[in-house]
Amino acid sequence: MPSDHSETGLELRTVSIRLGGQELLAVDLVIAPGEIVTLMGPSGSGKSSLLGHICGTLPAQFDVSGQVVLNGRSLDGCPPQDRHVGILFQDDLLFPHLSVGGNLAFALPASVKGKAKRRMLVENALKNADMDGFADRDPATLSGGQRARVALLRVLLSEPCALLLDEPFSKLDSELRGQFRSFVFEQCRKNRLPTLMVTHDPEDGSAAGGRVINLA
Numbered sequence: 712m713p714s715d716h717s718e719t720g721l722e723l724r725t726v727s728i729r730l731g732g733q734e735l736l737a738v739d740l741v742i743a744p745g746e747i748v749t750l751m752g753p754s755g756s757g758k759s760s761l762l763g764h765i766c767g768t769l770p771a772q773f774d775v776s777g778q779v780v781l782n783g784r785s786l787d788g789c790p791p792q793d794r795h796v797g798i799l800f801q802d803d804l805l806f807p808h809l810s811v812g813g814n815l816a817f818a819l820p821a822s823v824k825g826k827a828k829r830r831m832l833v834e835n836a837l838k839n840a841d842m843d844g845f846a847d848r849d850p851a852t853l854s855g856g857q858r859a860r861v862a863l864l865r866v867l868l869s870e871p872c873a874l875l876l877d878e879p880f881s882k883l884d885s886e887l888r889g890q891f892r893s894f895v896f897e898q899c900r901k902n903r904l905p906t907l908m909v910t911h912d913p914e915d916g917s918a919a920g921g922r923v924i925n926l927a
């Protein structure tokens with residue numbers, strides 16, 4: 712994980728997002744390392760747009776003001792690939808033409824050199840998710856729960872300093888949902904990631920056990 716900045720978490724300093732001259736959302740928030748904050752609100756209230764703004768992928772038709780600061784560094788003008796912000800979506804978006812290991816290795820930063828080292832990081836990550844020996848598997852052969860875990864591992868291997876969750880549990884059935892949710896939250900805390908989760912399910916917020924912000 713990049714270590715050139717102190718770990719102060721993710722700050723949204725009076726961030727406001729407008730579309731077509733109307734304010735969609737305004738938020739002022741500090742998320743500490745390892746803290747999980749839940750963001751809820753009606754459809755269209757701007758939750759995913761806020762995550763896009765933090766990642767640097769919000770389309771130009773949105774107007775934004777305020778500052779996004781990660782571990783003391785302003786992300787204003789910073790290209791998405793240099794932000795060290797990971798995002799997990801409801802669709803796992805695994806590459807179908809790559810093996811599980813290939814999907815994971817793809818996420819590793821270029822600064823991680825050497826085939827053996829890259830292979831070791833991938834295998835350790837799979838072991839950490841109780842998926843020992845899955846590196847050569849075709850993603851199409853995985854169960855829903857296994858695919859979800861690989862998607863999370865892929866985000867973690869990219870060495871993020873903050874994690875955004877955009878309804879990542881909504882497509883899983885209730886038993887899987889509970890298991891995967893616990894795994895995600897455990898990894899957020901273990902990796903000391905300031906985490907912002909968007910969800911429509913109040914149970915996700917209760918399970919996270921942190922602050923819940925309701926935009927309603």
Ligand SMILES: Nc1ncnc2c1ncn2[C@@H]1O[C@H](COP(=O)(O)OP(=O)(O)OP(=O)(O)O)[C@@H](O)[C@H]1O
Binds near residue numbers: 770
């Ligand atoms: N690329 C885009 N171009 C134009 N408008 C967009 C774009 N993406 C989203 N919007 C609009 O921005 C508003 C906020 O959308 P957003 O997806 O952020 O809401 P949300 O709170 O995440 O909704 P949901 O809970 O349904 O996912 C909506 O009116 C949406 O139609």
